[in-house]
Amino acid sequence: MRHRKHTFKLGRTSSHRRCMIANMLKSLIEHGRIETSVAKAKELRRHADKMVTLAKKNTLATRRKAIAELMVSFNSLTSKEARAVKEKDEKSCYNTDRRVIDILFSELGVRFANRNGGYTRILRTGCQVGDSSEQCIIEYIA
Numbered sequence: 001m002r003h004r005k006h007t008f009k010l011g012r013t014s015s016h017r018r019c020m021i022a023n024m025l026k027s028l029i030e031h032g033r034i035e036t037s038v039a040k041a042k043e044l045r046r047h048a049d050k051m052v053t054l055a056k057k058n059t060l061a062t063r064r065k066a067i068a069e070l071m072v073s074f075n076s077l078t079s080k081e082a083r084a085v086k087e088k089d090e091k092s093c094y095n096t097d098r099r100v101i102d103i104l105f106s107e108l109g110v111r112f113a114n115r116n117g118g119y120t121r122i123l124r125t126g127c128q129v130g131d132s133s134e135q136c137i138i139e140y141i142a
Helices: 014-031 038-057 060-070 079-086 096-111
Strands: 033-037 120-127 134-140
Touching: 014 033, 014 038, 014 060, 014 096, 014 134, 033 038, 038 060, 038 096, 038 120, 038 134, 060 096
Parallel strands: none
Antiparallel strands: 033 134, 120 134
């Protein structure tokens, strides 16, 4: 019995589901809105709201927890890339994972500092052509 087990399995294994949610979270934080199916958006909403709650606290422990949840990979920089960082040309050398953590804690945490939950919105857009699954846009509230 699955009593009090709140998660959408989405027809995937637990490891695949965790990676998919992490990738969708990174895209949502980076772009502010993404288009996906309604079932995925409802599952993503739970995790996205938790990320904003962590960002509002803004401690070292919450940063590490967010990095673990988002599966952020910090690639070592080559000497050429390190020089570009020192010259403030970050866009060309950092992978997007580093920027996602910065956006989460510097922009989203500040934007929702006075709001108690409900950070995301799901807008239904219609059905997908191939399999007629219901599509939607999930976005952070402005």
